[in-house]
Amino acid sequence: xxxxxxxxxxxxxxxxxxxxxxxxxxxxxxxxxxxxxxxxxxxxxxxxxxxxxxxxxxxxxxxxxxxxxxxxxxxxxxxxxxxxxxxxxxxxxxxxxxxxxxxxxxxxxxxxxxxxxxxxxxxxxxxxxxxxxxxxxxxxxxxxxxxxxxxxxxxxxxxxxxxxxxxxxxxxxxxxxxxxxxxxxxxxxxxxx
Amino acid sequence: xxxxxxxxxxxxxxxxxxxxxxxxxxxxxxxxxxxxxxxxxxxxxxxxxxxxxxxxxxxxxxxxxxxxxxxxxxxxxxxxxxxxxxxxxxxxxxxxxxxxxxxxxxxxxxxxxxxxxxxxxxxxxxxxxxxxxxxxxxxxxxxxxxxxxxxxxxxxxxxxxxxxxxxxxxxxxxxxxxxxxxxxxxxxxxxxx
Numbered sequence: 001x002x003x004x005x006x007x008x009x010x011x012x013x014x015x016x017x018x019x020x021x022x023x024x025x026x027x028x029x030x031x032x033x034x035x036x037x038x039x040x041x042x043x044x045x046x047x048x049x050x051x052x053x054x055x056x057x058x059x060x061x062x063x064x065x066x067x068x069x070x071x072x073x074x075x076x077x078x079x080x081x082x083x084x085x086x087x088x089x090x091x092x093x094x095x096x097x098x099x100x101x102x103x104x105x106x107x108x109x110x111x112x113x114x115x116x117x118x119x120x121x122x123x124x125x126x127x128x129x130x131x132x133x134x135x136x137x138x139x140x141x142x143x144x145x146x147x148x149x150x151x152x153x154x155x156x157x158x159x160x161x162x163x164x165x166x167x168x169x170x171x172x173x174x175x176x177x178x179x180x181x182x183x184x185x186x187x188x189x190x191x192x193x
Numbered sequence: 194x195x196x197x198x199x200x201x202x203x204x205x206x207x208x209x210x211x212x213x214x215x216x217x218x219x220x221x222x223x224x225x226x227x228x229x230x231x232x233x234x235x236x237x238x239x240x241x242x243x244x245x246x247x248x249x250x251x252x253x254x255x256x257x258x259x260x261x262x263x264x265x266x267x268x269x270x271x272x273x274x275x276x277x278x279x280x281x282x283x284x285x286x287x288x289x290x291x292x293x294x295x296x297x298x299x300x301x302x303x304x305x306x307x308x309x310x311x312x313x314x315x316x317x318x319x320x321x322x323x324x325x326x327x328x329x330x331x332x333x334x335x336x337x338x339x340x341x342x343x344x345x346x347x348x349x350x351x352x353x354x355x356x357x358x359x360x361x362x363x364x365x366x367x368x369x370x371x372x373x374x375x376x377x378x379x380x381x382x383x384x385x386x
Contacts, residue, residue, distance in 0.1 A: 018248050046244075055211050088328055094278075097279060134280045134281060135281055
């Protein structure tokens, strides 16, 4: 019997809005390095979501929140890159996670999630990564222990925001592969259940 | 010599947007219970701030960010109430902290800050409180160890969102008094320096 492998679909989300953001550039590098059989689609409209507000939610999910849920629903796994602002993640990213976590859909529940972070400081955005992991774990996602934390990130990119550091390129490619493998296994577990 | 005591001015900030939010009601209770000589002004426009974006900032602080900085500048101390969303604080609150933290002004640096939290769950919003404390500490504020964490918050309020639980009323009044005393001491230290 020939088994046709479906491509693994990953959703990529960057937590910074600045157009020349290193985190967005990092996500682009991950997309470019995705191996055969792995498709990474990015969701770039996080800033269109309003701040979470129970009154707004009671009137029905805003359209950008529905779009974000649909993007997560159609993915086998989620790859997040986060900056670090005041020892935590960005508000725009936390807000999107909060909307997507809400019942009854709990769209993030059961999703396999990997987190990367980059900062121009020596921290490697570890405070940002940690707060993202806490949030998605609480939202019911399966969070990979593996992560990529990049300190002094400006040194890893060239002037055109291409990721040139070979070690970090390999780390990013490795995380994508690990996420894809885990997402494939999770999908197969669901099919078998 | 007669010493005229200036009133201690505290800025109150609630991290929830829902009109019937328990956190907003908790802040109102704190305002009502403020002792003589302590004025609490609330800043209710957090949702007017855009998501932090380095490109927006480079074009000049948005007007709501300037208003928020000015409100903090004119206060001797800051009283924050936070909900808990996915084991952290709300995006609308984190976003405001991030804007106010930015250099060169670093408006939160040196401010005395106290944090309360309330949740309908047994957690007492401790994850939210912790993430707020981490953020404002990193922003350079002096954060009180004392806090008020209210689990099962619906039981503490009546149908008109008045805080009726006598123990929690005393806890809130105690935290306000501690914050005011610490803010007064910090102001006097600055004058003496």
